[in-house]
Amino acid sequence: MSLYLCVFDEDDEIDGLDVGAYSDFAHFRNTIAQELEEGRPGTRFPTLMLHSDCDGEWKPDECLKLSRELEIIASELKQRPPREFHSEWQKGVVKKLGLTPLNLYDCFIDVDGEPILERLARLVETAKRRQLPILFQ
Structure with missing residues (x-):
């Protein structure tokens, strides 16, 4: 089932x-927890990490916090070596798109091959511009 x-x-x-399967999103967040939060999910990035991936939403006011978290995560993952895709x-x-990950940031893609964080x-x-929530479906 896809998220x-x-x-x-x-x-x-x-x-x-x-983002692909729920397990792909879980792997993405688990990697962030291990690499950037010393194995303690939500200690640095609570908006991203502590939100359930089941039906729900990030409210517009949470998007400002989420935006800041994503900037830090992207910057730090770009400084880590790539890993094999999950x-x-x-x-x-x-393989189809001929992508070569240069860092850990590049190792998390959506179904179209674009970086998840981007x-x-x-x-x-x-969501911020329109003052609308991001829905999980």
Whole structure:
């Protein structure tokens, strides 16, 4: 089952992000906890890390905090060496697109092969600008 993060205005989808399976999002957050939070999830990045990945949302006021957290995470992951991709679908996308990860930041992609952190940051900016929540579906 896939995790889709999106911003809706009334019944119209404004922007969305398919992060892959729930297990891919869990792996992403587990890596952040291990690499950047000394194995203690939420100690540095509570908005990202402590939010349930089940049905729910990041409210517009949480998006400002989330934006700051994502900037720090992106900066720090770019300074760490790459690792092997977590899922077979990711390996397939990387091969198809000819991507070569240069750092750990590059090792987390969405279903289109774009960096998760980049896509999530754009989604957060859309939510902040429109004052709408990011929904978990």
